[in-house]
Amino acid sequence: MKMEAYSSARDEFKDFDRKMVFLDANESPFENGVNRYPDPKQQAVKALLAKQNSVNPNQILLGNGSDEVLDLLFRAFCEPNRDNVITLPPTYGMYGVLANLNAVENREILLTADFQPNTELILENADANTRMLFLCSPNNPTANSFSKETVVTLIHNFNGLVVLDEAYIDFSENESWLSELNAYPNLVITQTLSKAYGLAGIRMGILYASPKITAVLNKIKPPYNLNHLSQQKALEVLTDREITGNRITLIKAEKSRLLKQLLEVNFIDKVYPSDANFILIKVDNADKRYNQLLEKGIVVRNRSNQALCNNCLRISIGTPEENELLINTLKTL
Numbered sequence: 001m002k003m004e005a006y007s008s009a010r011d012e013f014k015d016f017d018r019k020m021v022f023l024d025a026n027e028s029p030f031e032n033g034v035n036r037y038p039d040p041k042q043q044a045v046k047a048l049l050a051k052q053n054s055v056n057p058n059q060i061l062l063g064n065g066s067d068e069v070l071d072l073l074f075r076a077f078c079e080p081n082r083d084n085v086i087t088l089p090p091t092y093g094m095y096g097v098l099a100n101l102n103a104v105e106n107r108e109i110l111l112t113a114d115f116q117p118n119t120e121l122i123l124e125n126a127d128a129n130t131r132m133l134f135l136c137s138p139n140n141p142t143a144n145s146f147s148k149e150t151v152v153t154l155i156h157n158f159n160g161l162v163v164l165d166e167a168y169i170d171f172s173e174n175e176s177w178l179s180e181l182n183a184y185p186n187l188v189i190t191q192t193l194s195k196a197y198g199l200a201g202i203r204m205g206i207l208y209a210s211p212k213i214t215a216v217l218n219k220i221k222p223p224y225n226l227n228h229l230s231q232q233k234a235l236e237v238l239t240d241r242e243i244t245g246n247r248i249t250l251i252k253a254e255k256s257r258l259l260k261q262l263l264e265v266n267f268i269d270k271v272y273p274s275d276a277n278f279i280l281i282k283v284d285n286a287d288k289r290y291n292q293l294l295e296k297g298i299v300v301r302n303r304s305n306q307a308l309c310n311n312c313l314r315i316s317i318g319t320p321e322e323n324e325l326l327i328n329t330l331k332t333l
Contacts, residue, residue: 008223010037038228045234053178058211064225066192066205067094072217074102078131085132088117090141090306095134110307115142117150123157133158136165138172141303141314143274145174155184163188168276170196170248178208185210195277196248197237202230251277251317258323265330278316286311296329
């Protein structure tokens with residue numbers, strides 16, 4: 001089937017900065033800041049991301065949240081009711097949801113007891129119709145990163161796209177795999193502005209891949225999937241990297257403090273290492289402790305319904321004041 005992207009008025013005329021009389025897109029002519037359609041290719045945002053991450057703009061696809069770029073991967077590279085993907089529970093739940101929505105089989109291979117991919121089992125379960133492998137590192141909800149050796153082995157031996165979700169990479173002590181992007185044609189990296197950059201409300205997900213992959217995805221993405229206000233806010237925050245850097249440093253410091261203080265709470269059985277902006281803890285009774293915290297006005301996430309996470313709570317790192325309140329509350333339960 002021949003795929004052709006929709007050609008919008010703003011695809012045909014791209015020189016947005018010139019002072020022109022725009023009578024081409026059936027827009028309102030009355031200026032209010034958002035009366036014109038946004039740049040469908042998000043060129044300014046891509047140019048800035050490309051410069052900051054040493055990649056080419058044609059290696060970037062931007063989506064309405066990471067969920068949209070993940071969905072585009074399913075739609076572009078998987079045949080419904082025939083193909084399959086591999087996910088590694090416990091992990092981000094949208095991989096499985098999107099597989100179901102796109103009528104693609106989701107083959108779940110549990111992580112090992114120390115929350116690492118079971119490389120041998122993954123490769124054994126892949127077949128000729130396995131199109132994608134999803135690796136979330138640092139992983140949600142376990143907060144740990146996967147070893148470099150494991151990821152390299154899977155990239156080399158998996159005959160499909162390896163989708164490496166780096167939503168929490170800014171909080172990790174490990175470097176992003178972006179520096180390795182050109183070395184592996186089957187590597188796809190997704191990131192987000194929702195976590196470290198504090199832009200969850202604008203919904204902007206980022207996909208980095210080879211130009212061949214992004215070209216396919218650009219053919220099927222909606223023409224105006226990111227609005228003008230979101231693009232402007234992204235440019236504003238991405239430009240001022242000092243503020244973001246300071247906030248990441250503070251979150252890391254607060255996480256270190258919490259990791260120590262959580263060990264002093266008598267009903268917490270285990271505090272798992274964290275490479276993200278959240279901590280996974282194992283408690284005596286997750287339902288009970290979740291409800292107790294809720295009654296005190298503190299909302300955490302009960303992850304007990306996930307594989308290998310029985311009686312586990314996931315706690316995001318808050319402000320110093322919020323974290324202090326959390327610790328004091330936990331010690332009174």
